[in-house]
Amino acid sequence: MILFDHVSKRYDNGTYGLKDIKLHIEKGDFAAIVGLSGAGKSTLLRSINRLHDVSSGEILIDGESITMSKGKQLRQIRRDIGMIFQQFNLVPRSTVLRNVLSGRVGYRPSWQTSLGYFPKEDHELAKQALARVNLLDKMHVRSDQLSGGQQQRVSISRALAQEPKIILADEPVASLDPLTTELVMDDLKRINEELNITIVVNLHSVELARKYATRIIGLRAGELVYDGPASKTSDADIMGIYHDSTRIPKKAAANL
Amino acid sequence: MTAASIERRVQIRQWLTILLFIMLLGGSVMATDASLVDLLQNTDQMFMFLEKFLHPDWSYAPFILKPLLETVQMAFVGTLTGAVLAFPAAFLATTFVTGSKWLTMMVRGLLNMIRTIPELLLAVLFVAIAGIGSFSGVLALTVFTFGMVSKLFYEAIETIDKGPIEAMTAAGASKIQIITFAVMPQIMSHVTSYVMYAFEINVRASAILGYIGAGGIGLFLQRALSQLRYDRVSMIIITIFAVVICMDIINEQIRKRWL
Numbered sequence: 001m002i003l004f005d006h007v008s009k010r011y012d013n014g015t016y017g018l019k020d021i022k023l024h025i026e027k028g029d030f031a032a033i034v035g036l037s038g039a040g041k042s043t044l045l046r047s048i049n050r051l052h053d054v055s056s057g058e059i060l061i062d063g064e065s066i067t068m069s070k071g072k073q074l075r076q077i078r079r080d081i082g083m084i085f086q087q088f089n090l091v092p093r094s095t096v097l098r099n100v101l102s103g104r105v106g107y108r109p110s111w112q113t114s115l116g117y118f119p120k121e122d123h124e125l126a127k128q129a130l131a132r133v134n135l136l137d138k139m140h141v142r143s144d145q146l147s148g149g150q151q152q153r154v155s156i157s158r159a160l161a162q163e164p165k166i167i168l169a170d171e172p173v174a175s176l177d178p179l180t181t182e183l184v185m186d187d188l189k190r191i192n193e194e195l196n197i198t199i200v201v202n203l204h205s206v207e208l209a210r211k212y213a214t215r216i217i218g219l220r221a222g223e224l225v226y227d228g229p230a231s232k233t234s235d236a237d238i239m240g241i242y243h244d245s246t247r248i249p250k251k252a253a254a255n256l
Numbered sequence: 257m258t259a260a261s262i263e264r265r266v267q268i269r270q271w272l273t274i275l276l277f278i279m280l281l282g283g284s285v286m287a288t289d290a291s292l293v294d295l296l297q298n299t300d301q302m303f304m305f306l307e308k309f310l311h312p313d314w315s316y317a318p319f320i321l322k323p324l325l326e327t328v329q330m331a332f333v334g335t336l337t338g339a340v341l342a343f344p345a346a347f348l349a350t351t352f353v354t355g356s357k358w359l360t361m362m363v364r365g366l367l368n369m370i371r372t373i374p375e376l377l378l379a380v381l382f383v384a385i386a387g388i389g390s391f392s393g394v395l396a397l398t399v400f401t402f403g404m405v406s407k408l409f410y411e412a413i414e415t416i417d418k419g420p421i422e423a424m425t426a427a428g429a430s431k432i433q434i435i436t437f438a439v440m441p442q443i444m445s446h447v448t449s450y451v452m453y454a455f456e457i458n459v460r461a462s463a464i465l466g467y468i469g470a471g472g473i474g475l476f477l478q479r480a481l482s483q484l485r486y487d488r489v490s491m492i493i494i495t496i497f498a499v500v501i502c503m504d505i506i507n508e509q510i511r512k513r514w515l
Contacts, residue, residue: 078425078427092417158427
């Protein structure tokens, strides 16, 4: 489904964001990427839909190279990959429905969407997506009037409206309280199980990763240091991911 | 460094700022020959002027309605055309669409150049090209509005939250779709108030434009002034004032209801 073939990202100052990543994420996976801040979690996730470019190697989505594609082809691959952000990234002044409908743009010609026109089936899809996160009643509300948790669920609906094969989530719960965190993670889990959509999520919390993910991927200083099923990930494995002598003392790592 | 010495430094800097300000003010007064004495010695002139001014010629009102309407129309067409043209220019003036720093700098330079030309000069230019009449005025106002609002637009574009742009890019949106879904909703309220503001400025500006033959009420203003009919001048100014107030009210209502 998602294949990283010797992918590296080198910055101009010579440091590596990603170092020779080889990784295969399968259809239906709920993969959690964990690691310290600055370990390259976000870079890895954003290279999947090419919000970030990589310096070498190739990333294949369903056999198609996203690193090589351009223009319309790139947009079509992106259309199949929904994305959820830490800061939700909704347009605050637009209504919930319009935000969710905007997930459909990849399917419609520019001139049509510029006039604000979406066919009936798109409206249906948007409503279904909102119903899935229990926010159908907020359809006509301006999105900045919603709470953080609700906004994040609207952004999940927007991703769903794309009818994606993959959903990427970049720290989706980092700005939410514990209760709404659970709601959002439950939504993602349900989407993963019921719609069989592959989910790749960056998480700060190992606890959440273990609770929700089926697979845990560990990054340390841009290198892939762990990859295994969540059920078999031991405390020692986690310590191995977080242990970084240059950043934190071993004792602090042991407390994670 | 102790807290007390930092405090002292801040104080010294404040005093220096005030001193510099006073020096600049003094220098400007000298350079422009500003003299309070001259102003006070000629107060009788001022009072005569004011006296006539306070007795506007109300019977003149019906005659200036038509040119007043023409002025508002000129301002309206000029503002709208200028603003519509400013949109693409504003997007070219940010790296967002083209991604090229060079093009952005060039477009900005060009816009700066256009903005430097005073509207009166623009009007003179267009009167020379298109002849005497309100069309020249409209052209001048179009260019003037274009220069002014394109800068305001691109500054608005630059301050938006980049998050929605990222989200739309991730959803596979084209450049135009990113603009319509992620950029426009974020700048629309700014754009509307800038355009309204430009319209207000243009109504006042087009009153002057008539002076040099670019149509509108300015012609009547010039005539009244040269005939020393300050009562009529006063009437003209009152009507322009009324129009500006009306627009302010409309502006307020639009903002309250739609933005």
